[in-house]
Amino acid sequence: MPRPALQVIRDEHAAVSAVLRSMLQMLERDPDEQPERFFDVLRAMLFYIDEFPERLHHPKESDLLFPKVARVAPELLPVIQRLEDDHMQGENRVRELQHLLLAWELLGDGRRATFEEAARRYVEFYLTHMRTEETQLLPVAQQKLSESDWAQLNTAFQAHHDPLASGERDPAYDRLFTRIVMRAPAPIGVGPA
Numbered sequence: 521m522p523r524p525a526l527q528v529i530r531d532e533h534a535a536v537s538a539v540l541r542s543m544l545q546m547l548e549r550d551p552d553e554q555p556e557r558f559f560d561v562l563r564a565m566l567f568y569i570d571e572f573p574e575r576l577h578h579p580k581e582s583d584l585l586f587p588k589v590a591r592v593a594p595e596l597l598p599v600i601q602r603l604e605d606d607h608m609q610g611e612n613r614v615r616e617l618q619h620l621l622l623a624w625e626l627l628g629d630g631r632r633a634t635f636e637e638a639a640r641r642y643v644e645f646y647l648t649h650m651r652t653e654e655t656q657l658l659p660v661a662q663q664k665l666s667e668s669d670w671a672q673l674n675t676a677f678q679a680h681h682d683p684l685a686s687g688e689r690d691p692a693y694d695r696l697f698t699r700i701v702m703r704a705p706a707p708i709g710v711g712p713a
């Protein structure tokens with residue numbers, strides 16, 4: 521049975537927050553033990569966020585969900601505006617992090633602190649964003665949107681697959697999936713803690 525849009529959104533949030541929390545766990549480690557593997561996993565995580573949440577999840581919220589909620593609950597406009605600003609910033613922020621990670625990997629430990637600080641700020645930014653959607657937006661959407669709104673949202677959110685959120689195995693993402701899940705620590709992965 522295809523999952524309804526609301527469930528897809530929540531599952532995708534859960535997948536991203538697991539990746540973000542794993543990323544923080546990674547930062548507690550010492551990359552010198554297995555530097556290649558260490559940077560490989562972090563790179564795969566940032567690539568995942570750029571490829572799925574940024575390009576699939578956010579646009580569907582911005583293009584479909586937000587306008588519908590704004591129509592039935594205009595009092596939420598300031599919140600929607602803030603969330604929209606986050607979406608606008610998101611892609612640049614994750615690209616910037618990918619650059620800072622490469623700088624650390626290729627230029628050495630002198631660049632570590634800059635990456636770490638930016639990564640922590642990014643995780644905070646992203647978790648706050650999803651929390652706001654889940655606590656302030658989704659409950660209102662659930663209450664006020666019509667059946668035909670939901671039919672449209674279901675079709676849109678069912679049309680893409682986030683390989684970490686859908687629970688379905690798509691061979692196209694095997695390499696990415698393996699890197700993140702087999703090598704990263706919990707909560708997303710099964711790699712060594």
Ligand SMILES: [Fe+2]
Pocket residue numbers: 578581603607649653
């Ligand atoms: Fe969002």
Ligand SMILES: [Fe+2]
Pocket residue numbers: 529533577581650653
């Ligand atoms: Fe979201």
